[in-house]
Amino acid sequence: MPHPMGFAPPPPEVMAVTLTVNGVxxxxxxxxxxxxxxxxxLHLDLTGTKKGCDHGQCGACTVLVxxxxxxxxxxxxxxxxxxxxxxxxxxxxxxxxxPLQKAFVENDxxxxxxxxxxxxxxxxxxxxxxxxxxxxxxxxxxxGNLCRCGAYPNIVxxxxxxxxxxxx
Amino acid sequence: xxxxPSIPDVLxxxxxxxxxxxxxxxxxxxxxxxxxxxxxxxxxGLAHGYIVSSTIARGRITRIDxxxxxxxxxxxxxxxxxxxxxxxxFDRKWKDDDAPKGSPFRPLYDAxxxxxxxxxxxxxxxxxxxxxxxxRLVQVEYEAAPHRTDLHAxxxxxxxxxxxxxxxxxxxxxxxxxxxxxxxAEVSVDLEFTQATEHHNPMEMHASTVIHxxxxxxxxxxxxxxxxxxxxxxxxxxxxxKSDVRVLSPFVGGAFGSGLRPQHQLxxxxxxxxQLKRSVRVELSRPQMxxxxxxxxxxxxxxxxxRKDGTLTALIHEAVQESSxxxxxxxxxxxxxxxxxxxxxxxxDYKLCRLDVHTPLDQRAPxxxxxxxxxxxxxxxxxxxxxxxxxxxxxxxxxxxxPNTGKPFSSKELRACFQQGAERFGWAKRNPKxxxxxxxxxxxxxxxxxxxxxxxxxxxxxxxxxxxxxRLTVGSATADIGTGTYTVMTQxxxxxxxxxxxxxxxxxxxxxxxxxxxxxxxWTVSSVGSAVKAACDRVRDRxxxxxxxxxGGPLAGIGNQxxxxxxxxxxxxxxPSRRVSITDVMRASELLTIEEEARSVPYLLARSRHALxxxxxxxxxxxxDEGLGTVQVTRVVSAIAAGRIINPKTARSQIxxxxxxxxxxxxxxxxxxxxxxxxxxxxxxxxYHIPVNADVHDIDVIFVEEHxxxxxxxxxxGVGEIGIVGVPAAIANAIFHAxxxxxxDLPITVDKxxxxxxxxxxx
Ligand code: FES
Ligand code: FES
Numbered sequence: 001m002p003h004p005m006g007f008a009p010p011p012p013e014v015m016a017v018t019l020t021v022n023g024v025x026x027x028x029x030x031x032x033x034x035x036x037x038x039x040x041x042l043h044l045d046l047t048g049t050k051k052g053c054d055h056g057q058c059g060a061c062t063v064l065v066x067x068x069x070x071x072x073x074x075x076x077x078x079x080x081x082x083x084x085x086x087x088x089x090x091x092x093x094x095x096x097x098x099p100l101q102k103a104f105v106e107n108d109x110x111x112x113x114x115x116x117x118x119x120x121x122x123x124x125x126x127x128x129x130x131x132x133x134x135x136x137x138x139x140x141x142x143x144g145n146l147c148r149c150g151a152y153p154n155i156v157x158x159x160x161x162x163x164x165x166x167x168x
Numbered sequence: 169x170x171x172x173p174s175i176p177d178v179l180x181x182x183x184x185x186x187x188x189x190x191x192x193x194x195x196x197x198x199x200x201x202x203x204x205x206x207x208x209x210x211x212x213g214l215a216h217g218y219i220v221s222s223t224i225a226r227g228r229i230t231r232i233d234x235x236x237x238x239x240x241x242x243x244x245x246x247x248x249x250x251x252x253x254x255x256x257x258f259d260r261k262w263k264d265d266d267a268p269k270g271s272p273f274r275p276l277y278d279a280x281x282x283x284x285x286x287x288x289x290x291x292x293x294x295x296x297x298x299x300x301x302x303x304r305l306v307q308v309e310y311e312a313a314p315h316r317t318d319l320h321a322x323x324x325x326x327x328x329x330x331x332x333x334x335x336x337x338x339x340x341x342x343x344x345x346x347x348x349x350x351x352x353a354e355v356s357v358d359l360e361f362t363q364a365t366e367h368h369n370p371m372e373m374h375a376s377t378v379i380h381x382x383x384x385x386x387x388x389x390x391x392x393x394x395x396x397x398x399x400x401x402x403x404x405x406x407x408x409x410k411s412d413v414r415v416l417s418p419f420v421g422g423a424f425g426s427g428l429r430p431q432h433q434l435x436x437x438x439x440x441x442x443q444l445k446r447s448v449r450v451e452l453s454r455p456q457m458x459x460x461x462x463x464x465x466x467x468x469x470x471x472x473x474x475r476k477d478g479t480l481t482a483l484i485h486e487a488v489q490e491s492s493x494x495x496x497x498x499x500x501x502x503x504x505x506x507x508x509x510x511x512x513x514x515x516x517d518y519k520l521c522r523l524d525v526h527t528p529l530d531q532r533a534p535x536x537x538x539x540x541x542x543x544x545x546x547x548x549x550x551x552x553x554x555x556x557x558x559x560x561x562x563x564x565x566x567x568x569x570x571p572n573t574g575k576p577f578s579s580k581e582l583r584a585c586f587q588q589g590a591e592r593f594g595w596a597k598r599n600p601k602x603x604x605x606x607x608x609x610x611x612x613x614x615x616x617x618x619x620x621x622x623x624x625x626x627x628x629x630x631x632x633x634x635x636x637x638x639r640l641t642v643g644s645a646t647a648d649i650g651t652g653t654y655t656v657m658t659q660x661x662x663x664x665x666x667x668x669x670x671x672x673x674x675x676x677x678x679x680x681x682x683x684x685x686x687x688x689x690x691w692t693v694s695s696v697g698s699a700v701k702a703a704c705d706r707v708r709d710r711x712x713x714x715x716x717x718x719x720g721g722p723l724a725g726i727g728n729q730x731x732x733x734x735x736x737x738x739x740x741x742x743x744p745s746r747r748v749s750i751t752d753v754m755r756a757s758e759l760l761t762i763e764e765e766a767r768s769v770p771y772l773l774a775r776s777r778h779a780l781x782x783x784x785x786x787x788x789x790x791x792x793d794e795g796l797g798t799v800q801v802t803r804v805v806s807a808i809a810a811g812r813i814i815n816p817k818t819a820r821s822q823i824x825x826x827x828x829x830x831x832x833x834x835x836x837x838x839x840x841x842x843x844x845x846x847x848x849x850x851x852x853x854x855x856y857h858i859p860v861n862a863d864v865h866d867i868d869v870i871f872v873e874e875h876x877x878x879x880x881x882x883x884x885x886g887v888g889e890i891g892i893v894g895v896p897a898a899i900a901n902a903i904f905h906a907x908x909x910x911x912x913d914l915p916i917t918v919d920k921x922x923x924x925x926x927x928x929x930x931x
Contacts, residue, residue: 008236008239008240008305010240010241011240011241011242011297011298011301031295031297033297033301034297038296038297041208042295042296045210046201047201047204047205047207047208048200048201048202049201050205050371050372050421051207051373051451052371052372052373052454052853053373053454053852053853054453054454055454055852055854057454057852057853057854058371058853060371087201088199088200088201089200089201091200092200097196097199097200101199101200104195104199105191105192105195105196105199106191108191108192108195108817108818108820108821110195110198110199110650111422111650111651111652111818111821111822111825112370112371112372112419112420112421112422112423112649112650113194113197113198113199113203113419113421113650114205114370114371114372114421114422114650115371116198116199117199117201120199136862138861139861139862139864139865140861140862142861143860143861143862144860145861146371146853146858146860147371147861148369148370148371148422148424148858149371149422149650149821149825150824150825150826150827150828150829150859150864151821151824151825152828152859152860152861152864153824153864153866153867154821154824155861156861
């Protein structure tokens with residue numbers, strides 16, 4: 001398809017972006033068209049954050065930015081300059097799994113594991129929001145995270161277990 | 169070499185690993201982000217490929233202008249049919265282990281377009297974003313030819329396929345005279361069904377990363393259900409030496425059949441890597457996930473005739489299914505109907521209709537997930553007409569032999585599924601009258617259905633290596649697509665040698681490992697599990713022999729059947745105080761490792777004398793909003809008979825996940841085609857609906873005891889498919905019970921329910 005402007009604009013120049021990722025401050029040289037998701041996966045080799053659609057439809061790319069859960073494919077890295085990002089790789093402390101990670105394993109809250117980092121980050125965000133009180137609340141507030149393996153009942157069980165333990 | 173047809177006592181020891189709800193051995197990697205999928209491997213200088221897809225359904229490419237893309241700094245190359253290197257010519261070179269009869273699709277082969285979204289060019293660039301941007305600048309001109317994509321418009325232009333694909337059986341010959349019996353039946357139903365096209369949509373999009381080593385050898389990380397299938401395919405297509413290529417696939421983000429055939433991203437990545445002599449990754453976009461196989465759209469007719477007491481006297485099941493122009497994709501849709509019930513007059517018919525689409529592809533319980541629900545909805549309608557309980561009608565026509573072949577089932581605990589499922593669900597309290605339960609605007613309904621799937625087994629090889637430290641490594645080139653293969657194989661191996669699962673490492677997803685078939689059809693535990701057991705049995709035998717030869721040792725002179733393995737020890741059955749550790753046996757015999765490879769083959773003779781299958785009974789509760797037509801599946805009980813369950817935790821998850829698939833099939837999933845363009849309209853996962861968390865409520869899974877010595881040495885039949893079969897019918901039947909509206913057109917969306925409600929009200 002010919003470009004609507006009649007010519008193809010050159011690719012954008014890279015810019016410096018500073019992110020604190022999992023507690024470590026990092027400065028990246030990325031073009032403005034690089035999503036936060038691709039910055040994590042391709043530039044920082046943090047491939048724990050998954051790409052399931054690249055269009056904000058599946059939640060596989062969920063990370064925490066300043067503690068809030070967002071779809072990292074729907075934001076550009078340059079828009080997050082100066083922010084603090086937590087990915088699945090940053091949840092455990094050393095060898096000790098985060099309570100959600102532990103609960104996901106115990107409750108078999110995944111099969112292929114591809115949606116799992118997004119589910120867990122999303123669940124961490126959900127717990128921080130403090131809005132979910134019932135299983136139905138959890139189901140509703142976790143519905144932005146698709147799981148094609150259909151692990152939903154066990155995901156709810158895992159989250160409820162951590163909520164019962166008094167959160168994370 | 170060949171596994172013996174008996175279940176050794178060692179598997180029945182207390183503390184055995186088989187049957188334990190072990191948490192996934194790869195769980196930690198998956199919850200920490202440490203599990204790496206195909207697009208997550210990298211190498212210095214990795215280049216990125218992005219595919220350009222066709223915009224027409226049929227015709228020819230007349231011109232491709234890549235100049236604007238190539239003008240961008242950082243764009244390395246644009247591959248098209250005009251500049252591709254020489255590729256295999258014979259069809260057989262393009263065949264893979266799951267290819268049906270016909271001529272497989274060849275990416276970038278020539279100017280011909282045979283389906284919409286067909287890949288027509290690959291742009292390779294230094295960065296992913298640049299490749300994606302440049303792909304938009306590739307200008308393709310076409311000469312379109314008339315296409316046909318509408319199954320309903322062409323349903324009469326069909327042909328009868330033969331045995332066109334491995335595992336496919338054409339329908340058996342008619343029994344009796346079904347048409348006449350139907351005409352003469354005291355009670356009858358005659359329904360037409362449609363099943364929409366569905367796309368697999370695993371959460372991980374198909375991707376391949378090809379690492380190009382300096383010596384020209386390739387490490388190919390591919391999303392596949394069979395590393396060896398991908399391996400031989402690319403070696404054949406590109407005429408590469410088998411030893412120069414290794415395909416790896418340690419983690420697969422779901423597949424459900426989408427990885428049974430090598431997909432075109434693999435071709436593209438290997439093409440670019442070998443031509444550019446660089447490492448290359450090609451990842452499909454979500455819309456491009458609709459550019460290859462799918463569950464085919466199907467039109468069916470099921471007609472049943474019965475006596476007033478419920479005895480089936482006539483059964484007709486006809487199906488017309490889409491395939492592509494280039495291949496005969498076939499699946500078993502109607503044969504199940506001749507197998508599930510006793511009936512003297514049966515006619516089964518299966519036809520294909522060629523459309524300008526990509527060849528369909530096995531999707532979870534291919535064929536059965538389409539055909540069995542049609543039968544089971546018709547059975548529900550028949551029960552309704554007879555004024556008979558749907559479970560009772562099924563029991564009335566129950567059979568312990570397969571009427572298609574006259575062979576007895578090796579095991580079939582479907583009766584127990586009905587009984588235990590009904591009890592858990594509270595079915596006895598059901599008022600058979602439709603619209604008999606209501607809470608405000610919510611109409612509540614209870615429905616049930618049964619399900620059936622095969623219990624196949626293929627040949628497989630496994631290698632087991634026991635170290636003097638007591639650690640066991642086992643490998644076979646199978647896959648774990650979320651099915652729990654890593655975990656159950658670890659358990660099977662640990663079980664034989666009395667080890668803890670921590671002492672066992674299982675390797676898969678590597679073409680260099682011993683031969684395993686593609687992972688599909690629920691046959692992995694049966695095929696690979698049996699090989700793992702056989703290899704470990706041989707290690708076990710060698711240990712017993714060594715222990716028995718230890719002069720003055722606690723087990724000196726002991727016979728093979730007199731030993732059990734527990735806690736890393738060999739123990740005399742008769743006197744548990746006589747024991748020796750595996751490590752001591754190996755040291756005493758100066759063995760650093762014991763390595764054994766074994767091939768398992770099915771018990772062909774015993775199998776040929778039996779019918780084999782897994783069975784299920786599903787009970788579902790729905791709430792239908794009378795004003796909005798929305799449906800919630802509030803409760804599902806699924807009772808499964810699938811032989812021995814190796815790991816109830818992961819098996820339960822598989823059934824649960826398959827019930828979720830059944831919910832999607834019943835209520836949500838449908839790929840729509842714009843027949844003017846011959847193109848899918850909703851090719852992303854915002855518009856193609858799959859169940860979300862809020863769509864799924866209570867799912868209760870029961871594994872019914874079932875003992876089977878024919879199926880394989882493990883007695884396990886596999887549970888990947890059976891969980892979905894029948895679920896759409898149970899939900900459709902529950903919707904009928906709730907509303908009095910019978911919808912035979914899946915998925916049952918709001919519009920269909922509202923229209924039915926209006927019709928029944930008479931407005
Ligand atoms: S990858 Fe971001 S929502 Fe799907
Ligand atoms: S675990 Fe496979 S998609 Fe959720």
